[in-house]
Amino acid sequence: MSCRSGRDNTCDRTGQRHRPPGRPRLPGDNDCNHHRHPCHTCDYVMPSSVFHYRSSVTRPTIRPTRSFEYYRQMVSISQTNLRLAVGNCQSLQLHFEQGLLEKVYMNIDRALIADVLADVEVGSEVTIGGWIRTVRASKGGFSFITLNDGSCMDCIQVVADKELGNYDDEISHLTAGCSLIVCGEVVESPGKGQRVELHGREVRVIGLADAEKYPIQPKRHTFEFLRTQAHLRARTNTFGAVARVRSAMAGLIHEYFQSRGFLYVHTPVITASDCEGAGELFRVSTLDLDALPRDDESNIDYAEDFFSRPTYLTVSGQLEAETYSCALGNVYTFGPTFRAENSNTPRHLAEFWMIEPEMAFCDLQGDADLAEDFLKNIFAGILNKCPADMEFFNKRIDNTVIETLTHIAESPFERITYTKAIELLEAADCKWQFPVSWGIDLQTEHERYLTEETFKKPVIITDYPSSIKPFYMRLSDDGKTVAAMDVLVPKIGEIIGGAQREERLDVLTERMEAQSMNVDDYWWYCDLRRYGTVPHAGFGLGFERTIQFATGMANIRDVIPYPRTPRSAEF
């Protein structure tokens, strides 16, 4: 058997161990590149798409129990895919023997339910794979199976006739959660609620799910319960939709920046600097916590640690992004961020994703302009890219999301200074729990009033007092405020925090010292101001908060696959 079979890990040619494509290298792996070469028996070259698609994850394997004729029929269903997969091979039989057709069957020849429901013509033959949502079985006639494969919100209805060979043994016992591969004809549906349905010519049961134990029952579940089943919750309508919107939104964000010439910079996850003083940090260490090395004064000896100094998980890539911005112009980061704060709210995570653009030769106005244009693009884009999922959120989660996103995309954000905001709050007919006066940090109640009551749309507040903002924000000529801006949106509150950076070395070091920081630790950051300094600005956008806002999902733990929060890191 060839090393390309995927079952035999030893190459019959080189004798080396063959690491399946996609699986990370493990100790003992000695990669064989044989599979990249033309097949020595038939000159076949495996298309790269096949390799990319192969997953290392163990999954059910369809044994080639069918006749060769059967596979040829299967393959004839989609000639395009056949050509892609089989290329210039001389003999289908040969590849069948080598297990290749099995791969075709498992990897490429599967149609997506989204495509079948939307595009595929009545009368076509397709093969789909998915997980059962509901079954309505009949002892007499046939069963209706609704199947979902995650490609879209909707399920396809599979009609399984009792004439099928495995009807009594298998199909009549199917329950929610079972996985199937179904091959059949797309027919017009006489029932309501769908354009087409699939008449199963073969319904192959791949994996069973014990109905007594399977947690995702065909009924309404609370999000609290589904959080305890995070490994299975993607099989529900809501979390499938969240996953699709999240992915689409990540794509939109990259598209936005890439199409405007922003460079994607990968800033480090492990950092030695507590860059903004932005809250508690997670420590990164290889020291033995039960036997910490001590120096002469019995302090912990970090010289013994992996990096020979205290290190942490990043709370922001901003400072590093600034360095690249001051060389390459416009850059952005998009990566994980970690905060060890003991925050227990529906808007906080210990591990979340943040987008941080940074622009050289840019001031606060340019920064705010980008923030507004960016949000409008993303929100308009997601309505355009995920209409069915957004429809679902609007119908089942929050019936204002589509209206709100449309409104945001079309109308300008409100822009006011901090000073003006304070005036508005002081004049408001409200009893504040936290009294309002110039110099205070705005509280949630104040932010919500401005964005939900006064303006009823996103508000950009600029020019905050320097005393409540970090050292790197540019000091204004009045000496009292800094060139900071926050974008506030209804319900979520602060979704973006940004600023024009202090580009004057003397002012910067003065402010660092005023905040009791050790300037020497930031020598490289100060170098930017020492050598060819330039006005620059940027902001940070919470990815999960953006998804929350776009979907209407109330709890941030439900818009990330595996939320990390205090006392909670299951899965």
Added chain:
RNA sequence: UCCCCGAUAGCUCAAUUGGUAGAGCGAGCGGCUGUUAACCGCUAGGUCGUAGGUUCGAGCCCUACUCGGGGAGCCA
């Protein structure tokens, strides 16, 4: 971390305020059906979050803890 609320069947909840546990959904079996949150009947399923305490008696009252939710702070 602070304040408030909650934890009862696989899930969502109820139990007349201290008298020994019930419904819907889900599941199993049977019936019916081009059905689509299908429908009808029957059946199974619970050390009432954990540990103490009060009481003749605790799901219910008290204390502590654990977990979950909401609000606040910190922030994105």
